[in-house]
Amino acid sequence: MKATQIAAIMALAIASAITPHLGRAQQAGVHRTDLQRHDLSMPGWEAIQVRVDIDPGVTAPNHRHPGEEIIYVLAGSLEYQLQGKPPVTLKAGDVLFVPAGVIHSAKNVGHDNASELATYVVEKGKPLVELIK
Template sequence: MESEPATRSGRPPDALAGKLERTEVQRSASSIPGREIVQVLTEIPVGVGSGWHTHPGEEVGYILAGTVTMAIRGRDTLTLHAGDGFLIPPGVPHDARDLGPGTGRMLSTYVVEVGKPLATLLG
């Protein structure tokens, strides 16, 4: 079942909504029991980082615009450009930061546990 974007869905914003502009594109049940698929367009202003956070499932992402560093705990930091993809395993802390010169834009598809917050900021 598909839903409207988060701004009209009545769902509370996720933990990253205060730092980044995030628009839920679609949400649907998954063929994997207990999982749902959520697709989100994220816009990161120049010099802004998401903050270290996790997701309750995989994040499969694609950089639409800009240059974004993706720090992933336990791995080398990636420098991603428009056209690059990335994969974040479930529960792995990571932090995305736009290097500029313009706004970074990424499209992420999450395959996550139903009923869990899409993103959890780490302290």
């Protein structure tokens, strides 16, 4: 009985410690759904797929990743701004490649929700998203 209580307290403590970090990963109007994560044959690297839904008029702020991002627009119309390049607007079915470490943002420029499938090829153990102010 005592071991069960200790385990429950530890689980609550861990959940409390993790919850604030998860909350910061989400921004109002930007919804991320983790789909899959797998180790690659290259030691120290992994592939991660995430569905990102962005409400109309909302911008996912400037950020970068510790590896490449391959984007496939599932729905809507998204304007991407990559550091050093002019903005590009993509619609469902379009693709975009974001090199490692390049600062970028995405804005839903349509009247409906927009979605992308983001595939990351990144170094393990590093934060997937680094917000840039």
